[in-house]
Amino acid sequence: MKKHGFMAGILIITVLFSQCVWAGWTRSSGSTIRFEGDIEKGSYEQYLAVARGGFTRVLLNSSGGYPSVALKIARDIQKHPDVEVDVKGVCVSACASYLAIAGQHLKIECDSVVAWHGGLGNPEDEARSMRAENIPEGLVVAYAAWLKAFHADESDFYVRAGVDIALLADSEKAVSALDLDESYTLDAVTGEYSYSTSAGVWVPSMRSLKKYGVKDLKYCRDDGATEIGKALKKNGYSVKFSTATFH
Numbered sequence: 001m002k003k004h005g006f007m008a009g010i011l012i013i014t015v016l017f018s019q020c021v022w023a024g025w026t027r028s029s030g031s032t033i034r035f036e037g038d039i040e041k042g043s044y045e046q047y048l049a050v051a052r053g054g055f056t057r058v059l060l061n062s063s064g065g066y067p068s069v070a071l072k073i074a075r076d077i078q079k080h081p082d083v084e085v086d087v088k089g090v091c092v093s094a095c096a097s098y099l100a101i102a103g104q105h106l107k108i109e110c111d112s113v114v115a116w117h118g119g120l121g122n123p124e125d126e127a128r129s130m131r132a133e134n135i136p137e138g139l140v141v142a143y144a145a146w147l148k149a150f151h152a153d154e155s156d157f158y159v160r161a162g163v164d165i166a167l168l169a170d171s172e173k174a175v176s177a178l179d180l181d182e183s184y185t186l187d188a189v190t191g192e193y194s195y196s197t198s199a200g201v202w203v204p205s206m207r208s209l210k211k212y213g214v215k216d217l218k219y220c221r222d223d224g225a226t227e228i229g230k231a232l233k234k235n236g237y238s239v240k241f242s243t244a245t246f247h
Helices: 005-017 043-051 067-077 094-099 123-132 137-161 166-176 206-212 225-234
Strands: 024-027 032-039 057-065 084-092 105-108 113-115 182-186 193-197 200-202 217-219 240-242
Touching (some): 024 043, 032 067, 032 094, 043 067, 057 094, 084 094, 113 225, 123 137, 166 200, 206 217, 225 240
Parallel strands (some): 032 057, 084 105, 084 113
Antiparallel strands (some): 024 032
16 A cells, blocks of 8 residues: 655655664753754654753754654754754755755765655645545545645745755755665565565755755765765665765
8 A cells, every 4th residue: 555745754764775773862061962863753742842042053863754843943943043063974855855965064974974865745745645545525635735835834834944955955856866676575375465666865965955045055975876885884874875966
């Protein structure tokens, strides 16, 4: 059975990308908070508790998780002045799309990777797909409304960040162009089946990120494909990736 939008994104993140099963916010010092692991349903409330008292630096090492939760956290980070976001390890999916660009400065450490794989679908396309599978109309309408509200908040976040939201669409283009592996199983007795596609991510160059409007970007070096592959493997990711340029 095909899963749609939000749940499909969570399936990809938790099954194919996740390297850390524990997610958590902690305070490293009086001015620094840190997030490790997957962005879960309770991560926003945990963030608020840890962030109490303020901060000027956010350390990230995350495979992503729930986009709506990541967006709520990122919108709150935007309210804090002069914040540096520092990626130590990986920042993939919802981590990259929202948390990485929430501050006024972004620092990517040596052997660290910030990678995207697209965003949630638009309400019209999702509703059309759901209706084609005879999903109850009430659910179709409710989910489309949820998506519309989510994208409104997402658009506002990108405007406030000064980053071109085309970054999300371009990441989806880059990943869709990859030659990803597909696998499936079929039960010959019951007819039940399942299928999956291997993970893929887009790792834009630092020059590209600057053109999308990412602010005050600091990085160890603008790695080529070989170095990116090594950094991904060092951090436990054996995935296909693209470095395509759209700007």
